Amino acid sequence: MKIIVKANEQKEIFIDNNASLDFVLENNASLLLKYAIFNNIKNITINGKLKKNAVLKAAMADFSNGKAKVNASIELDDIGANANWDLASLATGSDQKQFDISFIHNHQRTIANMNNYGVALNSSRLVFSGINYIKKKAKKSQTNQNAKIIVFDQNASGKANPILKIDENDVLASHAAIVGRLNDEHLFYLKSRGLNEKEAKALIVNGYLKPIANHFESKTKLRIEKMIQEKCHV
Amino acid sequence: MNNLVIKNLHVSVDGKEILRGINLTINEGDNVALLGPNGHGKSTLLMAIMGHPKYVITCGTIAFNKKDVKKMSVDERSKLGLFLGLQNPSEVPGVNNSDFLKNILNVRREKPMSLFTFYKELEGAYQKMGIPFEMANRNLNEGFSGGEKKRNEILQMLLLNPKIAMLDEIDSGLDVDAINVVAKIINQQHQKGTALMVISHYARLFDLIHPNRAVIMVNGKIVLDGKADLIKRIDKEGYEWIKQELGIDINKIEHNQVSIGACATKVALKEQNK
Numbered sequence: 268m269k270i271i272v273k274a275n276e277q278k279e280i281f282i283d284n285n286a287s288l289d290f291v292l293e294n295n296a297s298l299l300l301k302y303a304i305f306n307n308i309k310n311i312t313i314n315g316k317l318k319k320n321a322v323l324k325a326a327m328a329d330f331s332n333g334k335a336k337v338n339a340s341i342e343l344d345d346i347g348a349n350a351n352w353d354l355a356s357l358a359t360g361s362d363q364k365q366f367d368i369s370f371i372h373n374h375q376r377t378i379a380n381m382n383n384y385g386v387a388l389n390s391s392r393l394v395f396s397g398i399n400y401i402k403k404k405a406k407k408s409q410t411n412q413n414a415k416i417i418v419f420d421q422n423a424s425g426k427a428n429p430i431l432k433i434d435e436n437d438v439l440a441s442h443a444a445i446v447g448r449l450n451d452e453h454l455f456y457l458k459s460r461g462l463n464e465k466e467a468k469a470l471i472v473n474g475y476l477k478p479i480a481n482h483f484e485s486k487t488k489l490r491i492e493k494m495i496q497e498k499c500h501v
Numbered sequence: 502m503n504n505l506v507i508k509n510l511h512v513s514v515d516g517k518e519i520l521r522g523i524n525l526t527i528n529e530g531d532n533v534a535l536l537g538p539n540g541h542g543k544s545t546l547l548m549a550i551m552g553h554p555k556y557v558i559t560c561g562t563i564a565f566n567k568k569d570v571k572k573m574s575v576d577e578r579s580k581l582g583l584f585l586g587l588q589n590p591s592e593v594p595g596v597n598n599s600d601f602l603k604n605i606l607n608v609r610r611e612k613p614m615s616l617f618t619f620y621k622e623l624e625g626a627y628q629k630m631g632i633p634f635e636m637a638n639r640n641l642n643e644g645f646s647g648g649e650k651k652r653n654e655i656l657q658m659l660l661l662n663p664k665i666a667m668l669d670e671i672d673s674g675l676d677v678d679a680i681n682v683v684a685k686i687i688n689q690q691h692q693k694g695t696a697l698m699v700i701s702h703y704a705r706l707f708d709l710i711h712p713n714r715a716v717i718m719v720n721g722k723i724v725l726d727g728k729a730d731l732i733k734r735i736d737k738e739g740y741e742w743i744k745q746e747l748g749i750d751i752n753k754i755e756h757n758q759v760s761i762g763a764c765a766t767k768v769a770l771k772e773q774n775k
């Protein structure tokens with residue numbers, strides 16, 4: 268699928284399958300991009316270019332099954348381009364999912380913000396590798412990346428590789444990445460305050476996954492909440 | 502009348518026997534200081550009462566208001582009114598503190614609180630504790646300093662209003678001002694009818710909360726259960742005198758001295774003698 272949002276126009280796209288996407292946001296254009304993937308996942312490639320003062324707000328809710336790579340590469344090509352990316356991914360069973368998300372600041376005064384949240388259960392594997400690349404001359408740019416994975420089971424694994432590549436001095440960049448493993452001490456702590464096992468786990472998975480639901484309209488929102496309940500048994 | 506009755510409690514950790522026959526009763530209105538040298542089983546006692554799976558009860562009983570606590574899950578014990586302020590509170594990743602607090606309040610109510618009532622209550626509790634309300638939006642204990650974690654424990658005690666609060670070295674990591682605030686909250690909680698069992702190595706906290714009893718644990722046993730003036734004596738003289746007066750060798754913990762078999766036999770003998 269290829270989309271061009273013309274100068275000064277606004278567009279909203281909702282995709283509930285494995286469709287790949289190429290898009291260009293022209294000057295002052297804005298795009299609200301919402302992905303919700305519930306069934307089997309296949310490789311997805313997203314390429315985007317943002318022109319002057321273009322705004323991207325992207326949210327991806329991934330509750331799919333399977334083995335795949337999602338590759339998103341967003342280029343901030345002109346002054347004032349602003350991109351925001353929120354991802355929540357749940358890996359269960361023997362899923363193997365990798366998300367390579369990159370923001371490339373090609374021009375000065377561009378802003379990017381990336382949040383990747385994930386939960387890995389059973390014997391699944393979840394990898395977030397986010398790249399924020401500020402090129403030479405892209406001064407006064409701001410870039411931020413936040414990656415968090417919680418791993419529930421012994422055989423599950425999670426990995427967060429945040430990469431900041433900065434070729435310019437006069438910029439603001441930050442990143443945080445945490446892969447946590449749920450252990451008996453956490454569960455005991457929550458239980459000792461009156462939560463049973465199910466309630467304790469629900470509190471944790473909801474903390475990671477539920478906020479993404481707010482990006483979607485009510486039908487999808489409910490579906491996300493139901494998915495969390497069913498797949499996490501909470 | 503609330504009471505916690507512990508009889509002949511033996512507890513093992515990783516197959517090592519740590520508690521060797523604890524007999525202890527905490528009555529309503531009690532404010533008990535639990536003292537003893539490092540590593541002699543104080544925390545183990547509290548963990549076993551709360552039901553941590555690592556602390557295995559090999560024999561003995563724990564009853565709260567005549568109910569068999571041993572048979573209950575950890576969360577049931579909490580709902581029954583037992584509260585344990587941990588020596589080392591866990592950092593639970595990804596759980597928002599205020600979400601957590603809302604959940605632990607709501608699971609003990611028929612109907613969930615309205616968001617407004619909850620925030621009012623929470624704000625009040627933070628104010629009492631002198632903690633900035635913004636802390637509610639951080640993740641549960643994640644990146645909290647030692648003192649912040651301890652204050653978060655006391656905040657939970659305040660919100661949950663337990664029947665008995667067991668506080669394990671709640672003063673460690675707190676500065677003088679924070680100790681004063683925490684002691685004030687503990688005193689108010691006690692006045693509301695919560696019985697206390699408090700572990701601390703510092704007389705400062707006890708000076709502020711005035712226990713009515715001091716219990717001394719050595720080698721996994723309670724060797725003294727008496728008046729609060731024991732606290733002063735231990736603060737001055739340490740535990741050496743216990744060795745002399747009671748003939749107990751404090752430094753020698755021989756594990757597996759009492760096997761599970763022996764513990765079971767003792768109980769059997771006791772039952773026969775009834």
Ligand SMILES: Nc1ncnc2c1ncn2[C@@H]1O[C@H](COP(=O)(O)OP(=O)(O)O)[C@@H](O)[C@H]1O
Nearest residue numbers: 514519537538539540541542543544545546555
């Ligand atoms: N979770 C645990 N894992 C292994 N050993 C433990 C654990 N908790 C307590 N112990 C052991 O039990 C003994 C008593 O410890 P503890 O109850 O923490 O003592 P205290 O609180 O009196 O300082 C020590 O030998 C300690 O190493």
Ligand SMILES: [Mg+2]
Nearest residue numbers: 543544545588
């Ligand atoms: Mg201890």
